[in-house]
Amino acid sequence: MKLPFKIIALLIILSLTGVFIYQAYWLVSFYHTTSRQTDTNIENAIKNADHIELFMRADRLSTKENKQRVTGVKADVHGEVSYSTSFKKGEVNKTSHIVIKKTMRRDNAIYENERILQGNNLVNDSINIGKDQNSMEAMLRQMQQGLHSAIDINVEGINLHDFDSIMNVELKKYNLNIHHYTQIVNTKTHKVQASSLPAYMDKKKLKMYELKYDVMGAHAYQVYTEPTDGMILKQMTGILLTSFIILVILSFSFWYLIKTILMQKTVDEMKSDFTNNITHELKTPIAITYAATDALLNFNIIDNKNKREKYLRICMEQLQRLSGLVEQILSMSMEQRKTFRLNPETIQMKELADNLIEQHKIKADKPVSFTLSVEPEELTINADRAHTYNILSNLLDNAVKYSPDKADVSIFIEDEGNELSVKVTDKGIGIAPEKQTHIFDKFYRVPTGNLHNVKGFGLGLFYVRTLTEKMGGSIEVKSALGKGSTFILKLPQHENN
Template sequence: MKLPSKYIVLLVVLSLAGIFAYQAYWLTGLYRTMRTDLERNIIEAIRISDYNEMLIRIERLQERNREHGEMSVSTGFDSEGKQFVRSSTVLHQVSDTVIEGFTAQNDTLRRVETDTVRPQAMLHANEGFDMMLHNQSTMTGMAIYLQRGLHSGLDIMTSPEFSVYDSLVSARLRELNIPIRYRLQYLYSGYDVNDRWLYTDTLATGGTPGYTPGTDAVSYQYAFSSSGHDVYRLTTEPLSGLVLRQMAGILATSLVILIILGFSFWYLIRTILRQKTLEEMKSDFTNNITHELKTPIAVAYAATDALLNFQQADNPAKRERYLRICQEQLQRLGGLVEQILSMSMERRKTFRLKLEEVRLSDLLPALAEQHKLKADKPTDIRLDITPADLTAYADRTHLSNILSNLLDNAVKYSAGKADIVVSCHFVEHDGQKYTEISVLDHGIGIARDRLPHVFDKFYRVPTGNLHEVKGYGLGLFYVKTMVEKHNGTVEVRSEPGRGSEFIIKLRMKDEE
């Protein structure tokens, strides 16, 4: 059982829509993932830069320790799982001692150790330290709290160096391949002495020189103090453009794939529809050609039956009439068979034309007489061959069939009397000489929108109810195919109600 073509087309369209939808869903998910990763990297760059800035301050403090004393800061969790921050200082003290007129300087060491501090904003674990290692987010949070704990002790001794922090952020963003323009701020927020209103002070500003955030700019901030009052804020433009630029290769590849799939499915649907149309045309052709073949057979059979069984042969006039009918029908049948065989031969690789010089003055008069005899209407065929010995370099049999088809159409599509003019002469175009044969009629003509299709296989120009013209859509297709086999061209000019003109151009032998 064959699946109707409309359901095949529907399945193809649904499949293509599903592929497009899945591709769009996948690209949207990838965009969101890349955007989230980019935002996470920016926040992480802010935090890591803060940690590196503290390391730089600690290194500087160590340099001072060697000259003035020692300072240390430690943070961690005690046996109860509570976090602490502890700092201690060892100072070099110099005292003067006077001995018999000389003054001596004695160095002594004094250690000052602060009590353990547990900031209120630090992490507290009620169920012990092991609970904090259950997942990555908890470990990251623990690292943040430890970093803030270091700030609590370190910031007592030395303030953050914003210019160093700014350069570290810029370097970190370059390492992560995040080419953004940004503004960096060091903010402090708190309440007034009476705790009545919240204020925010901008202690320092840096970032990309000359950059001013737009109205749709977004901000990412990191509170680095235990109390949450000290904040680093990075403001930049929305990251959509940067994410799309990073996805440019994937988007281009996906677009190419979608275009290829779309073209493939379109071509598949087009092929299916053309195959369906061709199948319908073949079915119509089979029905039509069956009728066309049966008609001359039935007429010839009836004529011979009348001669044999109804003593019509004794009457010379009737005998001649019936025999002429048989001859005409057999000629018609032979023409049909010849065209069908010619079309089947045209597709064979072994098909070869027998080219020769054909005198048109010898070929055309006989064809004109044949079509006058078999026409069922008054027919006048005028020949204009200039010069009289004009020849065409062609296969005689196929050239005869080509002209016969054109003359047959001219007769069939003429309203009333068929007035046909066949003109033959040579023309020169682009330095090459051609034999041009024109068949002009004054029949019903062809509409302009039908002209591009008249040479298509199985195509027949609709004639409405004006004429019941028999045919099966192979004649003009045969004409075009054979003319092209001769390396020639065929064209048609027509106006409805004024007739049609078919023009054939065949290259002359000396131009081969």
């Protein structure tokens, strides 16, 4: 079952649209996934930088105060875990000193802060964290927040320069080459306690990541980075370029497919028209010849010399016409065969042209005038005689057919060194510029306006171009509406000429 062309075209367009939509959806999804991963990497870089900076200060404190940093982890049979970190100079007798304990709950965790004072001096400061831990990451993060409570009051706050330097290193580990600026803020009062963000920078144009680093969530890092959209798109350059190339190839393929279907549809219509036309054209000379021979046989015309010659001439003309039609069809069939071969021989161009002119004068159904110029007169060419004859015959036939009332045709043949040039010029109706690129196409016929009696099948010029190219030559046309046309045929000259 053959589907209508409109349905085929619609299915192709729907398929292509579906591919485009799916590809766009996949690219958008990939972009969002990459964006989320980038955000996660930046957040991890902040956590890692905080961790490293924190322990750098802890080690500095141990060296400066000659205190030992002690970190302990305890677990019981119920799965509860506790961590403790403290800085001690030695053992402390807690019964003779003031002990201050503070218990807090946050995120299902218990934080116990113990401070031991001897007079006005802080002797011991530690924090214990207890929680049923199922996640090592959360466990370590809570431990890190607990360390902040112990360390931040013993050291001169966070070293922002160290943090930013460490942050740069951590970002590079994730292949993130982006600028960043850091602020330390009090989340309760929104007061900025330290900042590496230049005053002229507009925060609205930057992307902010926040990390609350202490137990109570009262203090946080606010890291500002340049927008990551451009960086992500740059990372996706290869995928985007590949997708674009695939879409272009698919679009071209679908376009070429539709074009081929349209061309095939047009060719089918032309073939149908050709079949109808050639059937009519073949029947006409057969019918006329049959009528003439019937008259000769059945109406005693054979004894009348004048009528006999008249009817025999009619038969001869119609058989010549029929022979020409069959020759064109056979020639078109032969040139498509792989076994097609040319039979070159030496041809006298003036002699060939004179014979063609005489034949076209006899067959013309209108007044016709030919002008022939061959330079030099003895000019010869080594080519296939039959096809060279048919090529020139087609050009002369068109020049006569497309001249309205009287045909005035000029033929100029000259030697151009390596080429033989043949120019056939008429003063006929001419060809519109937009039609000139199609006149050599198979089955194509130029609309003839008021010349409704011009017969043809759209094979003549196609045959001319095809055989000319097989002979190694070229054919072109120069024409203007109402001013006539000039067909320029060029065939290669061989050394034996």
